[in-house]
Amino acid sequence: MPAIAKVTKEMIIDAAFETVKEMGAENINARTVSQKLGCSTQPVLYHFKTIEDVRIATYKKASEFHINYVTNLSGKYERPMLEVGMRYIQFAVEEKNLFRFLYHSNYCIGISLSDWLTGKNFDFLFPILRKQAKVDEQQAYSIFSQIFLVTHGITSLLANNAMVYDEAYCIKTLSNAYFGAMHLIEEGSLL
Known part of the structure; x- marks a missing residue:
């Protein structure tokens, strides 16, 4: 039976997402993401073929976050x-x-x-x-x-x-x- 991965693909995307929020997208790289996760760069490169793939997955997460933010209406303003x-x-x-x-x-x-x-x-x-x-x-x-x-x-x-x-x-x-x-x-x- 294979060992259970400690660092998941979702954890990597979340770490890259937090990196973008804090430091900007230009700082998404294996080192910054792995530092945020407290691991080596190996899990990042295991789950994603390239850092570009991490950026694309992070972009998708950021887009979903943005749409949820914008469309979460509270009725604060007179017109939707x-x-x-x-x-x-x-x-x-x-x-x-x-x-x-x-x-x-x-x-x-x-x-x-x-x-x-x-x-x-x-x-x-x-x-x-x-x-x-x-x-x-x-x-x-x-x-x-x-x-x-x-x-x-x-x-x-x-x-x-x-x-x-x-x-x-x-x-x-x-x-x-x-x-x-x-x-x-x-x-x-x-x-």
Whole structure:
């Protein structure tokens, strides 16, 4: 009977995830991960063929963590769309290294913006948005994409320390994006 592995693949991914949170993705390597686990580099290289494979697995974990964070709505804000936007912004403020890993690295490839926005991550929002804004599915997508692009711009600035977080300013900016998109829909000019 083979010996039970003391260090599992999941433990390695968790250690790499913590490394990203604390020090940034550029610090994911066999040495830093093994130090975090209190072991040699051998288990890391046993479970993963390359460090790149560790980074890819860590990216997947970070992406799931991010989506759970953003979509865990509490009702703090008057509109669900506003709360999702504010959660997205707060993630960039609280988890700068994770945000940069997710959106400012070469791991965020292979999916279009449309697919990402309409995928399972946010599918619960569209019926809410359609009902609240009294719009059809295409219009709801247009509103959501406008708000997302504004929100992502803010989060990128915050995650890279190019802007200081101001909750009131962020709320006003996201509200302006929402109501601006609604106005364009009423005029029939929002794509």
